[in-house]
Amino acid sequence: MKQVGSVFFVGAGPGDPELITVKGLKCIQSSDVILYDRLANPELLKYAGVNTELIYCGKQPNHHYIEQTQINAIIIEKALEGKTVTRLKGGDPCVFGRIQEELEGLKELGVHYEIVPGITAGIAAPAYAGISVTQRKVATSFAMVAGHLCHGNTIPEEKWKAYAVGIDTLAFYMGISNIAYIRDRLIDHGRDPDTPAAIISWGTTSTQRTLTGTLQLIPELVREHEVRNPAIILVGEVVRMHDQYAWFPEQPVEMFS
Ligand code: SAH
Numbered sequence: 001m002k003q004v005g006s007v008f009f010v011g012a013g014p015g016d017p018e019l020i021t022v023k024g025l026k027c028i029q030s031s032d033v034i035l036y037d038r039l040a041n042p043e044l045l046k047y048a049g050v051n052t053e054l055i056y057c058g059k060q061p062n063h064h065y066i067e068q069t070q071i072n073a074i075i076i077e078k079a080l081e082g083k084t085v086t087r088l089k090g091g092d093p094c095v096f097g098r099i100q101e102e103l104e105g106l107k108e109l110g111v112h113y114e115i116v117p118g119i120t121a122g123i124a125a126p127a128y129a130g131i132s133v134t135q136r137k138v139a140t141s142f143a144m145v146a147g148h149l150c151h152g153n154t155i156p157e158e159k160w161k162a163y164a165v166g167i168d169t170l171a172f173y174m175g176i177s178n179i180a181y182i183r184d185r186l187i188d189h190g191r192d193p194d195t196p197a198a199i200i201s202w203g204t205t206s207t208q209r210t211l212t213g214t215l216q217l218i219p220e221l222v223r224e225h226e227v228r229n230p231a232i233i234l235v236g237e238v239v240r241m242h243d244q245y246a247w248f249p250e251q252p253v254e255m256f257s
Pocket residue numbers: 014015039089090091092093094095096097119120121122125172173174175200201202203204205229230231232
């Protein structure tokens with residue numbers, strides 16, 4: 001009987017290729033096939049073997065080169081051919097990574113799989129901007145929120161209330177196109193408009209840029225500086241750390257508050 005292969009769902013980390021785990025790197029080095037996303041730094045592929053098949057899954061907002069169902073099908077097909085497959089995803093594969101869809105069917109087919117966590121952008125981008133998402137006495141809770149679900153009433157109002165007043169630090173992923181809406185929901189539900197906020201784009205890469213201001217004014221910042229994806233919107237008192245502790249070289253930007 002033909003041997004079934006294995007699938008490793010690997011977090012590539014947020015951008016800086018050195019932020020991948022040792023285990024993740026070993027998966028890249030030993031795989032027959034690597035399916036990688038746009039946000040997984042392609043520099044990591046240089047660690048793959050010369051005969052490794054590289055498949056770009058090129059997801060971009062509103063524009064999927066390979067449909068999700070096709071990705072799922074390729075993973076299964078390669079595994080059933082007995083290959084070792086690495087599914088390389090930006091950040092952590094379990095944070096807004098649609099991993100559940102890609103796991104579907106693997107167990108039933110007898111495919112061995114593992115999940116190798118990665119460093120997620122919502123923690124790493126702030127860290128490279130000198131910001132710790134929790135801080136004693138200032139922030140004892142932190143949430144990662146999907147910003148692109150904010151159309152209409154997709155996030156119920158009571159949840160917005162909880163985000164607005166119940167959680168100290170909020171990291172919005174995929175939120176740039178909805179930033180004014182996010183700002184309005186938080187303020188309407190009781191968050192102080194003067195709460196410090198930051199937008200960190202291309203965090204941990206050589207093009208990282210951090211903009212800081214107040215929650216009230218953060219949509220203007222995005223407009224004025226033409227912030228591009230990927231970016232994390234960080235809301236909370238911890239953002240103040242940036243002024244004092246920023247350490248990673250960035251292009252200077254004018255402060256705006
Ligand atoms: N699994 C990923 C998140 C995928 S969702 C993780 O754990 O990081 C894609 C969103 O992640 C982007 O829209 C952006 O909000 C965020 N993101 C990913 N990489 C980023 C980076 N280098 N800098 C800032 N935000 C990033």
